[in-house]
Amino acid sequence: MNLSLIALTPFLGAAFVAAISRMGRLHAAWGAGLITLIALAFLFPFIAGVFSGQVVVQSVSWIPLLGLDFAFRLDGLGLLFVLLILCIGLLIILYARYYLSERDDMGRFYAYLLMFMGSMLGIATSENIIQLLIFWELTSLSSFLLISYWQTRHESRMGARMALAVTGGGGLALLGGFILLGEIVGSYNLTDILASGDLIRAHDLYLPMLILVLLGAFTKSAQFPFHFWLPNAMAAPTPVSAYLHSATMVKAGVFLLARLFPALSGTSAWFWLVCITGLATLVIAAYIAMFKHDLKGLLAYSTISHLGLITLLFGIGTPMAALAGTFHIINHAIFKASLFMAAGIIHHETGTRDMRILSGLWKYMPYTGLLAMVAAASMAGVPLFNGFLSKEMFFAETLSVAGQPWDWLLPATATLAGIFAVAYSLRFIHTVFFGEISPDLPKQPHEPPRWMKVPIEILVALCLLVGIFPALTVEPILDIAASSVLQSPVPDHDLAIWHGFNTALYMSITALVGGIILYLIRRPLFVLQERLDKWLSFKDLYELLLAKLFYLANAAVHFLDKQSLQRMVLIFILFILALGLSGVSGMDAGYSLTGGRATLPIDGVSLLVALVIAAAAVATAVMHRQRLVSLILLGTVGLGVSLVFVKFSAPDLALTQLSVEVVTIVLMLLALYFLPQESPNESGGWLRSRDAMIASAAGGGVALLVWAVLTRPYETIADYFLENSLPAGGGTNVVNVILVDFRGYDTLGEITVLGLAGLGIYAMLEQLKLAGSSHDGQGRAWDTDMHPVIMASFARLLLPLALLVSLFILLRGHNLPGGGFIAGLITAVALVMQYLANGVVWTQERIPFNLHAIIGYGLLIATATGLASWYFGYPFLTSTFSHIHWPVIGEFELASAMAFDLGVYLVVVGATLLILVYLGLVHHQSHQMKVRKRIR
């Protein structure tokens, strides 16, 4: 069975759910439930093995050069998390089906939820830490979508952005940490990392790596001082909060601590960093939770506080503490999910979450009240409920650091946090359900639909079962999870309710009694707190920092970008010149510009062509203000360049350059018709001579560079292509074989770009309406005869011949100069001639091809050729060939690369014609406009 299916199923399911939600509102909920069950079914075959101590690792090589594998792992800890994610996910799916209102888009909600679930499963089951990081970032992204589900609300968008900024930033730190970790260990696989704890702890890079990894873990699990994103993420729909802040998102942070515990823990750096962060989070958040008037706000801060508790336990670092931390992960997930759901029901039924309004709900919803009471008792750590067990273990562990300086501080602070936890749990229940019913309730409350309560009932039953019969219920999964956290057998422990009268029990009693007292004197404390509130807001600090960051970025942009392209180009060119100069200045004094390679003699014809090119190039620059003249000169240069290609043994390039030149000039002429015929004289003499100097420096630099390179010997890898072209590629034209075979993948990319350029141009031209000028630069009117008869007739006569030539060039391309690119351009030129001679509309009527489709077919054929070799078991785009004997023509070679070349041909024809024909249509419209004007 394939392990990766567990994590990948929800991703596929997200698309499925989004699709079926169109058929009916509730289909999405059913679909999401089904997908979760399927993922559970994929997990099922592994469960027995993992319980017997097996670690399942499955991997496929991904980028072996970088040590990256697509690798999955399932051990006790992974299994615990997968079960939590899937089972609580299932309950959330059921709950959300009743929670979401008619106006909410269920398909979108469940698709996001499944994406998030898949990302979490990926974290829990990754063997490769880089892969883990990818899923880690996916949780940040998908939680962004979930938190901002109600997109129209400002606070949803802000909360989502804040969560993404904080956890995404942490993800970056984590990436750095993981790369360092991989460098230290020499492998990115968890199996190797977990086995090299001593090597890691002794390494010089241990501390920076630890800090980076902890930054990732702490931002994700909302540890102080990064905790502020979590309360603001409460803008999400309540099922999302119940899922993200109980079993998933924030647990990913503590999962990482647990996962890397054997590799990273056991140093004083770990102890102090993790303990202090955990302790501070535990106390500060418990304190703030007490004073939150919003039900979800209270739960948010209590979540932060409990995460602090778990972090602190891992920080203490004894095996028993790690076991207690793992235990509390389970307990917190269970009671916090049910409390969030209860809060959601209260909000749903009363229309408010404000505890200053809510009161006396027992009268209307006693059943929900009872469920909430059990869950809250568990949160407070009351005996007989599951929270008590792990909290008791926690208290016992805080005593284990005895002997250190300030060893009384840890238990004392833990008890203080316990007092606050009892107080806020009491507040959640007592304020909301007891007392006089408030007249200000927005809605008349009553019990929610039957099935909305079922998820809470299940979780609350678990709270009790685990709390009363821990050994029978939670012990097996806790043991395997803790032993895979520790990478060794779990220490002796006794999951019983009663351990006799010991210090931990006294701490629990103190917390309970203190909490009740604190709750009773809450009102004066609220008043006091409101004064303190003003200077205790991390959200404000975050917003201030963000505003400063934006300001800084804007200032930088304004400094660099003065809204002038000329200036930017100038800076760019000067920078390159400076780079070149700095390269030259670094050379030894004895370095010669001219190398030892023998040069070829200059012949008269070459000299003449070179002079023509140079003269035309300089003349273009000098006369650029007369645009038509400069365009003609440009054409001369282009022809000269193709002659250079002929001279230096590049016939394919010469053919390509020649045909591209024709198309380019036609295109520029078409465009020039709409633009001013002359450039105004804007730049003064100084500016022009400055630019001329810069241009000469650039040109001189390039010339010297070319000279220096050409006079030196070189080594080439061309021999490989020359040797293998005929035997392996089946063609004698090596350039063409490289294009369609050796480097076929690059060519596929290039024709895709060309196709996209064509489509982009089409998009720009579609709404474009331009009126062309009616006369040239000297004020002479254009000729009124648009399509001279002689040209039209000749063009029609030439068309079949031209097409025949292009076909010939296409077919022979594999062996002689030619091929898809050149043939495509020649066909395009032949057809463009018809458009020019006979008019766009006339030609379009006779050649009614859909040019978009031609580009599409071309890409399709080229890709299909590549895929076909997969079908036969070869790498993508492997070519094959055979010789056939055709009548008349004789021996003819048929290579699969020719199908690829046909694809290239079609894309080139399609894209080139698309560009020219649509520009031609703009012309046609402009003439029509003129005709219309004349008629009026």
Next chain:
Amino acid sequence: MELLISLIIGVLTASGVYLSLRGRTFPVVLGLTFLSYAVNLFLLVMGRLTIGSPPIITDGIIQYADPLPQALVLTAIVISFGMTAFVIVLALKAFSEMGNDQVDGQHKP
């Protein structure tokens, strides 16, 4: 011959740079085209200059021009056509939207 080709590439670059620094779209497009010529030639001659032996496998001939830069340049020519076309149409679009062909794309008179 090496000297000659160095000078040609240098002159093409210089014209390209000068035209790219102009303030109107049309000369800038011409400048970019010049730069493509220069770059394409530059790439080609990195395989050194060979006269009269195109890389087409023929019996009895051992020495060929380097085919690899040629393959690179062939696609580069086609792509630079795509780019030139895109830029010139962009220039048209800007002209139609802004009413002028200034490169900064602003509503200047």
